[in-house]
Amino acid sequence: EAGVAQSPRYKIIEKRQSVAFWCNPISGHATLYWYQQILGQGPKLLIQFQNNGVVDDSQLPKDRFSAERLKGVDSTLKIQPAKLEDSAVYLCASSLIGLRQGPYEQYFGPGTRLTVT
């Protein structure tokens, strides 16, 4: 079974530039998550999709971050303009279902390491 795919793996940009990340979840997984992981911290949820609808974006800095999952499969996360504090690893994860029943663990992609200079 193919895992969660992400690209690019690494990206270096200057502050105020824009950047986009792509994620393709495991086939059949309805729920997709974007996390930000700053060095030395645990992942922080930015946005959660159920199919192509947003169920939680409470921690997404909406003045600069945007995300979409148009056809309910792959997703893009964009930052415009980037700030120094956006330097982090951006992890995409997917799970079979996002509802409360069952131990539906999240499967993570390899992440994109973003450095903003």
Added chain:
Amino acid sequence: GQNIDQPTEMTATEGAIVQINCTYQTSGFNGLFWYQQHAGEAPTFLSYNVLDGLEEKGRFSSFLSRSKGYSYLLLKELQMKDSASYLCAVRGTLFGGYNKLIFGAGTRLAVHP
């Protein structure tokens, strides 16, 4: 508020046993997960507890006490490859019943020969 506490770092010797503790205070509880994350890699699922008690899976065991807001991950017969960060994550519920994972900062475990 939501708070998950884990020790920042631990060291142990190859072949030994180590226990990594996690305490949590969250609004809503629908299970606790442990993930392993090697440096520069994605987190991978280790265990899941939703009821009180011990869940054993090979060299790894996880315990949960919901009344105390406490869990631990027990690693036996430590190997060098167990050097990694161990993330405790609590699953709460969003409006509408959808899951949300809240992660602790992780415990960085170093296994020495």
